[in-house]
Amino acid sequence: xxxxxxxxxxxxxxxxxxxxxxxxxxxxxxxxxxxxxxxxxxxxxxxxxxxxxxxxxxxxxxxxxxxxxxxxxxxxxxxxxxxxxxxxxxxxxxxxxxxxxxxxxxxxxxxxxxxxxxxxxxxxxxxxxxxxxxxxxxxxxxxxxxxxxxxxxxxxxxxxxxxxxxxxxxxxxxxxxxxxxxxxxxxxxxxxxxxxxxxx
Numbered sequence: 001x002x003x004x005x006x007x008x009x010x011x012x013x014x015x016x017x018x019x020x021x022x023x024x025x026x027x028x029x030x031x032x033x034x035x036x037x038x039x040x041x042x043x044x045x046x047x048x049x050x051x052x053x054x055x056x057x058x059x060x061x062x063x064x065x066x067x068x069x070x071x072x073x074x075x076x077x078x079x080x081x082x083x084x085x086x087x088x089x090x091x092x093x094x095x096x097x098x099x100x101x102x103x104x105x106x107x108x109x110x111x112x113x114x115x116x117x118x119x120x121x122x123x124x125x126x127x128x129x130x131x132x133x134x135x136x137x138x139x140x141x142x143x144x145x146x147x148x149x150x151x152x153x154x155x156x157x158x159x160x161x162x163x164x165x166x167x168x169x170x171x172x173x174x175x176x177x178x179x180x181x182x183x184x185x186x187x188x189x190x191x192x193x194x195x196x197x198x199x200x
Contacts (some may be wrong), residue, residue: 039084053081053091060095060196061104076104076117079136080134083143093156096193097163100185101142106135118142160186 053175058077068076080098084091093132102108103120104170114137125132130141143161149159153170165182176186 041156054078056196057081057091057095061101062098065104073104075135076139078108083136083140086140087143087147087149089143090193090197092197093193094139094146095187096189096196097142097146097160098139099192099196100189106138106164118145120145157186157190158187164176 046085054077057080061076062073064110077185080095081091084094099137102117106117109115118138120132120141125141128141128144130137132138146159146163149162158170159184161176164185165177169177
């Protein structure tokens, strides 16, 4: 990403942190800033230039979560690419969502009870017909929910907003809800997507 774009992204999150927000929202914004800061370093060439989504996403997963074994990272690359293709969405967008949600940690559990790579809430997982504790089903569920949202709202920013805040909130406000967390979330996922999608 160009230096100007990076500076604009960082400025947005720092400005957001200066505005009134809850402790939890502040923690989320700070966590996303750390993840964006990590991506300000050169992305591995195999992510930046590979036309093979499985290989590139596996490299991104291993790079962003060094605790993963090579085999685990490779499996994540296959799972993300396969789920995305099944749902006819961009695998790099799904990878960006997972990066922001869990940083490719399949054991991640949020304070709200969201589980796994895609941080699925139990109710969302039930609606998608998946077991959120199963890594493959979690990835497939995340891809399915994102696709459902896109089919309803017809833009990816709104689909991401619905993933974070729920479809009802997007319908209620007729757009991205005015929640700081959701506004930060949409911008973070789209920025990460633009960064890792370069050259692919």
